[in-house]
Amino acid sequence: MMNELFILGELMEEPQSGYHLRNALQVSLGHHRKISYGVIYPLLEKLEKKGFLEITNVESDKKNKKIATITEKGKERFLELMKxxxxxxxxxxxxxxxxxxxxQHLALDEQIQLLDQFYQEQKDIMEDTQNALRKLAEKDSKDHWYASRKFExxxxxxxxxxxxxxxFKHELKKEW
Structure with missing residues (x-):
């Protein structure tokens, strides 16, 4: 789901090559996650077979480049994944x-809903972390001291x- 969502989301902006999609995904996820072309190109072919995008060959600088463009069906799938x-x-x-x-491709109320879900996720992480810190505080040890720093x-x-x-929610409501 994650890679499909990313690719369709990027293609909502403009047609792109697999090379650019892979680089954008790498930047988005950070250097801790390695994204290979062996993941991107088979996924592009799969999405094309499902009718979510079209791949065209474009000659550029004496190279044959494949450019992916999202279809209407792909836009519908993107919105489905976003929701x-x-x-x-x-x-x-x-x-x-x-x-x-x-x-930005969602309606304002859907954007707020997504932010609310992310907010709840963060609150859950905070609660779990506070519970872990309380448990660690019950016993004084060097290991617990280091673990406490990580939880902090x-x-x-x-x-x-x-x-x-x-x-962000305040800014969104102000803008719209």
């Missing part, structure tokens, strides 16, 4: 980042995310 709840799991933070990057970092990250969400 799906973010699943719990290892990649949910990445999915939120992707959705936040392309949420996570707590600060969620606090910043929550402040960012609140500010």
């Amino acid at each position: 799906m709840p973010v699943p719990k799991g290892a990649h949910n933070a990445d999915i939120y980042l992707i959705k936040l990057d392309v949420m 970092l996570r707590l600060r990250q969620t606090t910043v995310a929550i402040e960012w969400i609140e500010k």
Whole structure:
């Protein structure tokens, strides 16, 4: 879902090559996640077979380049993916980042709803982290001291995310 959502979201902006899509995904997710062309090109072919995009050959600088363009069916699929709840799991933070990057294609109330879901996710992380910190405080040990520092970092990250969400929602409501 994550890679499909990203590709369709990027193509909502403009047609792009697999090379550019891979680089954009790498930048979006950060250097901790390696994105290979072996993931991107088969996915582009799969999305083309489903009718979500069209791939055309364009000659550029003596090279044959394949450019992907989203179709109407692909736009519908993109909106469907955007409206799906973010699943719990290892990649949910990445999915939120992707959705936040392309949420301008949603209606205002849908954008607010997405931000509310992200807000709740951050609140849940904050609660879990506070519980972990309370447990660690029950026993004084060097290991717990180090673990507490890590949890304090996570707590600060969620606090910043929550402040960012609140500010973003305020700005959105002001703009519209």
